[in-house]
Amino acid sequence: MSRALIIVDVQNDFCEGGSLAVKGGAEVAGAISEYVDAHHSQFDYIVATQDWHIEPGGHFADNPDFIDTWPPHCVAGTRGAELHPDLDTEYIQAYFQKGQFTAAYSGFEGILAPEDAVPTGDRKPGAMPLPDDAAAFTASTFADEDAIGLDDWLQSHDVEDVVIVGIATDYCVMATSLDAVQAGYSVTVVRGLTAGIAADLDDAYAEMELGGVDLA
Template identity: 80%
Template structure:
């Protein structure tokens, strides 16, 4: 039995100064790094996700409702899509990129990026990201669930941004996939005023909190 930490969307656009900033995002980035320094030996694997939008359709809007549509953010290959500099990547084993062509909140919608892909998202010359950006042929795609199962992971701990969207979606999908799931509340940052409702929904769905 293995245990994994899933770090959700700790990216520049979701931290202070970004196009869709979440209050406390940068502090969470630093806190996750400190947590990993102290607790990395408690995890067999560490995975991180990135919103990695190419053309996500109605997910982007000039007049967003901040529920189903949002300002442009985490465009593939841009600085906004890079992991926040305060997030130490030393212990991260794999990166999963999600939302290339549609909205994607859960880490379980992400695809494994190639080992030589840089987590800071440098775009190759010539325009749109290609296979090296985790958007290769479908038959080569590896999802998070497949990756976790291949490493015999049974329990996951979820941290990151945002508590009431991508963290929640990831945690609930992990429960549905059969994992034991814990969210470390102090290592998340949320967007809305209904964070307690999001926490209650996760608890009702079988998620534990630490």
């Protein structure tokens, strides 16, 4: 049995200074880096997800309700879609991009990004290597019938146990964790390595536990 860490959406737009900032996002980015540095040997694989919006339809709104509609964020190829600079990418082995043409909260809606379209090694802010036309490139990748989803990738690497951290606790972390349970994985969410939108996250934690997620 293999074990994987899934780092959910630790992106500039979801951290302080971003277009859809979550309080404590930058702090969580640094805390995840410290956790990975200390515990990477406990995982066979470490992967990350990214919101990667091209034309997500009604997901974006001029007057968002911050429940189902949101201000523009994590637009493909922009700095806001990049991983936060305090998140060390050294041990991340694969990236899964989601929400290209629709709202997508779960990492299990994402597809594997090509190696030349994601940050690797010692990344500097603003240095994410992208094709000249990132949106067109991602659109063609997303339409590829052979595109690899997160579940396919995890299964191909014999992963049965996943630990989930990231942003936001009550949206993408929760959706990813519940989908992971439904897909048959043993799932743990590390509360101290997430940041949520709501001031009170008790309902989100209760929904995750009810759905079969272990909270650490």
